Amino acid sequence: MPSHLFADRPAHQPSPRGTVDELISQTRRLRGDVAAVRRDAALDEDDPQGRWQRALCDLAVHHLDDLGSHLDQLREGVPAQQGEPATATGEGFGSFPYEDPAPHTGSLLSRVGSAEWNLLTDDINWSEELFDIFGRTVQGGPMSLDELPAIVLTEDQGHLTTMVTECLVDGKPIDGEFRIVRPDGRVRTLHMMGEPVLDPDGCTASMWAVLRDVSELRRSQRAVHDSRDTLARRQHLDLTERRIAKEMQETVLPPWNGALAYPEHGPAALDVAGHRLPATDSTLIGGNWFDALQLPSQQMLLSTGDLTGHGVSATSSMAMLLGALRGMALAGIRPGPLMGHLNEVLDSSGQPALGSALCCHYDPASRVLSWAQAEHPAPLHFRGGTGRTMAQPDGMLLGAASAAAYEQAQAALLPGDLLVLHTDGLTRGADARDGSGVDRLLALAPRFDGLNAQECIRLIVEEFGDGERQDDACVMVVRISG
Structure with missing residues (x-):
């Protein structure tokens, strides 16, 4: 009922009927578009961003419902008096089932x-x-x-x-x-x-x-507020987890700047360089590693590996496994038995995971490489401008089964030979799903001639650095010295 305060004021002249009808049509169309966006939003209730998007759509629909009802009243003119049912012509602005339980x-x-x-x-x-x-x-x-x-x-x-x-x-x-x-x-x-x-x-x-x-309107506003806070907390947690995972990865991986010569004392037997290439999605920080370590026997430990998963759980498991690998290698355990022990470590871990790994011992005196692997890409061997994939000994994925046995292979190397050890993230990009990534690496053989380990790493990064990668990758180049 209008207030008596306004009885002596001239009534506002309503807009032409066509104008109001057009506004109603535009509002109805816009409401339908917003509702369609809402229906197309992600349905995963555990997705904070999806809940926030749906809440915003709900709030927009309620605002448009209110606008539509006001326009309907404007079109109908003065409301009916008490005892006369208020009616509205036209299609109206009925609510969708999801708007209010x-x-x-x-x-x-x-x-x-x-x-x-x-x-x-x-x-x-x-x-x-x-x-x-x-x-x-x-x-x-x-x-x-x-x-x-x-x-x-x-x-x-x-x-x-x-x-x-x-x-x-x-x-x-x-x-x-x-x-x-x-x-x-x-x-x-x-x-x-x-x-x-x-x-x-x-x-x-x-x-x-x-x-x-305004119950539905306030409910929608609360939903937007709550979902926005949930999304902000989730984003903060994700950012914190990525930072911790990255710091842990950088702490564990060798802090190499340029190439390294091994052994550290005496005539150099190996020229070593390594590099990590991040995934296309920078949020996917995985459990990849590469490592080189001089052993008390003057042999060299060379290893690469990759654990399933991403984030802190993957990098912490990687740190644990790499620490165990180094400790057992320093204790004199050979690659084959060492891989078996790593399998037991991962199988009994409180954070179950699967992993692939490659473990090599290189004896500078005999120039013999002894190695074992667990479902990991084999070393690539380059000599005289050609490259080949070394024949793999048997070995199953780490953590897949208890008491697994791992074979050990040997290969005689010559001065000037080059080894490329890598995780499969390097050759398993979007443009290399058919295995052509390994062929591309082998095709670099003529260009590797005469280059030291660090120069070869730069060449590999130039070839693979700009490609799309579903996972991060590690690569290590080892040049056999005279």
Whole structure:
């Protein structure tokens, strides 16, 4: 019911019918587009970003529902008086099932109702929509201002009392929200806007108000807020985990700058260089490693490996496994038995994982390479401008089965020979799913002639560095010295 305060003011001239109808059509089309975006959003409830996107779509739909209901009212003109059912022509703005698990209290137009409380005659006039909002029957009658706090949530009663008192006593307009408990037990959030109506002497004669049910709107806003906070926490956790995983990886992998000559004392037997190439998706920090270590026997330990998974769990397992590998190699355990012990370490780990690995011992005195592998790419051997893949000894994936046995192979090397040890992330990119990545490495053989280990690494990075990689990769180049 309109306020008497505006009775002497000229009525606002409504927009031409065609203009309002066009606005309604545009709003309806936009609502359908937003709803389609919502339906296409990810359905994984564990995905914080998907929940945030869906919550934003829900909120946008509710805003468009409200806009549509207001435009419908604008088109219909002055609302029906009490006792005359309010009707709306046209298609309306019905809600999608996902918008509110609880049934709505009537049509969207019933979300806005008006009331006037006459302080002189105690008459109370409620619009039919307000009865629907409060869940009351017309026969039960409207509620007085004194009765209203009885259905308001305890924590909101003081706020409502303050708003009404300031309106009646101080003449301040009402603009605030409170929550009510309907007879059916449902809690609804109402937004109330009102003003005092003054008599000729300037005293408050009545109070007029419009009440709007904003429950769905506030629910959607809370969902957006909560999902945004969840997404922010998830992003912070992901960022922290990536930082820890990267720091752990950088701590474990050899901090080489340039090539290294082994052994450290005496005539150099090996020229060694290594490099790590990150995955195309920089968030995928895996359990790849490469390592070179001089043993007390003056032999050299050369190893590469790759554990399943990404993040802290993968890098921590990699650090554990590499530490075990180094410790057993320093204790004099040969590659074949060493791989068996690594398998038991990974199989009994508190963080179950699978891994591939390559372990080599090189004896500078005899120039013999002894090696074993666990489902890992074999070393590539280059000599005289040609390259080949070394024949693999048998060995199953680390952690796949207990008490697995690993064969050990040997190969005699010559001064000037080159070995390339790598993880499969180097040759298993999007453009090398058919195994052509290994062929591309072997094709570099003529270009490797005359280059030291570090120069060969640069050549490999130039060839593979710009390609798309599904996983990070490690590569190590070993040049046999004279």
